[in-house]
Amino acid sequence: MSSNPSRPVPPANTGSALLNWISDTSLRLVQLERRFDPFFRPAFDAVLRDPLTKLTTALINLKRPNEGLKLAEEKQLPDEDAYLDSIIDSFSQQMKLLWQPGKVERGGNTKTHGIVRGEFIVHDNLPESFRHGIYAQPQTYRAWVRFSGPGPYITPDIDDVGFMSISVKLMGVPGPKLMDDEQFTQDMFGVSTPTFVTPDTRANAQLQQESLKNTQLYYFINCHRPHVLDLIMQSLWIKTQSSPLEAPYFSCVPYLLGEGQAMQYSFWPKSKKRTPIPNLPCRPPDDYLRQAMVATLEKEDVELDVRVQIQTDPHLMPIENNAVLWPERLSPRVSVATLRIPKQKFDSPAQMEFAKRLSYNPWHCIPEHRPLGNQNRARRRMYAKLSQLRQTMNAVPHYEPTGDEVFE
Numbered sequence: 001m002s003s004n005p006s007r008p009v010p011p012a013n014t015g016s017a018l019l020n021w022i023s024d025t026s027l028r029l030v031q032l033e034r035r036f037d038p039f040f041r042p043a044f045d046a047v048l049r050d051p052l053t054k055l056t057t058a059l060i061n062l063k064r065p066n067e068g069l070k071l072a073e074e075k076q077l078p079d080e081d082a083y084l085d086s087i088i089d090s091f092s093q094q095m096k097l098l099w100q101p102g103k104v105e106r107g108g109n110t111k112t113h114g115i116v117r118g119e120f121i122v123h124d125n126l127p128e129s130f131r132h133g134i135y136a137q138p139q140t141y142r143a144w145v146r147f148s149g150p151g152p153y154i155t156p157d158i159d160d161v162g163f164m165s166i167s168v169k170l171m172g173v174p175g176p177k178l179m180d181d182e183q184f185t186q187d188m189f190g191v192s193t194p195t196f197v198t199p200d201t202r203a204n205a206q207l208q209q210e211s212l213k214n215t216q217l218y219y220f221i222n223c224h225r226p227h228v229l230d231l232i233m234q235s236l237w238i239k240t241q242s243s244p245l246e247a248p249y250f251s252c253v254p255y256l257l258g259e260g261q262a263m264q265y266s267f268w269p270k271s272k273k274r275t276p277i278p279n280l281p282c283r284p285p286d287d288y289l290r291q292a293m294v295a296t297l298e299k300e301d302v303e304l305d306v307r308v309q310i311q312t313d314p315h316l317m318p319i320e321n322n323a324v325l326w327p328e329r330l331s332p333r334v335s336v337a338t339l340r341i342p343k344q345k346f347d348s349p350a351q352m353e354f355a356k357r358l359s360y361n362p363w364h365c366i367p368e369h370r371p372l373g374n375q376n377r378a379r380r381r382m383y384a385k386l387s388q389l390r391q392t393m394n395a396v397p398h399y400e401p402t403g404d405e406v407f408e
Contacts, residue, residue, distance in 0.1 A: 049236050099393075117403070195323050227323075254319050262319060309328070
């Protein structure tokens with residue numbers, strides 16, 4: 001089984017020539033902006049990003065009723081299962097349209113920049129409220145860490161939307177798990193925007209229907225259920241990336257931190273170094289992000305600071321709406337662990353193919369870190385179904401890694 005090459009995003013397919021032209025032209029303008037983004041983005045981020053993020057969050061919250069929920073309390077959405085069925089159906093259709101059997105990629109977070117060995121090192125002397133689950137005592141877990149691009153396509157890096165993700169599979173985690181297909185793993189996820197692209201599964205079902213037509217723009221801008229503020233929030237954080245090892249990543253969705261206590265977590269690179277993007281404003285290599293990873297890990301270790309933020313306000317730090325940024329003024333992010341990625345060579349064909357064998361699911365976890373909220377509830381069945389579809393079409397069985405894997 002060989003990796004799929006980069007290729008352009010398929011053209012819009014709405015059935016309307018005008019709507020297709022608007023969508024395709026908007027995408028080309030975004031891709032053009034990505035060539036110039038690094039020349040002004042550092043100044044924009046330093047001066048304007050955080051104030052505009054706070055303003056956008058305040059405007060989002062103005063539209064939200066206070067439902068009077070308690071800390072870590074969940075509330076089922078009406079028709080939640082129907083929205084989940086729609087999401088799975090849209091993803092399945094799109095995967096079958098985009099990929100041939102034997103070469104099926106993931107429905108989201110599709111392009112693998114690299115899968116690398118890591119160590120998850122839990123800190124000593126954590127505050128009592130943080131000492132639950134994997135953070136209960138200082139210890140080190142081996143990990144497989146996958147860095148990826150947005151999806152559902154595999155495009156040249158400069159042509160994606162400026163979004164990256166991280167998936168961390170801890171191994172050797174003792175205790176019962178909430179899914180029985182893996183016995184010793186704990187999976188963690190992050191994306192390079194601090195809020196999720198959709199607030200809930202109702203909106204996510206709408207997004208996936210537009211994605212099936214290659215017109216994600218019309219999820220954000222439409223006359224029926226617009227998500228303009230969500231578009232603004234995402235746009236404040238997506239940008240031309242320099243390296244997967246040089247961006248922060250946010251869970252965006254909550255998890256338990258022991259019974260009755262909710263958290264979000266994030267990963268922050270300890271180094272402030274930024275890899276120059278080659279050739280801008282002309283076209284960089286298609287896989288320049290992977291090349292940046294290769295160059296860094298050839299010569300040095302990389303460390304990311306793992307931070308946990310505890311929910312202290314059920315309304316302003318919601319469980320069921322993942323488009324709302326949890327404010328640090330109510331609960332600061334506290335450093336609890338280090339994700340260390342040692343110097344290594346990882347870009348052999350065998351190791352890149354290994355990424356396709358793995359299945360990440362937030363429900364690969366111990367009960368102390370049970371995923372919370374409607375989008376996390378959806379992920380349990382959605383990730384399992386789509387992983388099974390991918391592995392069946394590729395004739396690859398499910399595999400639980402141990403950390404002892406060796407590649408040529």
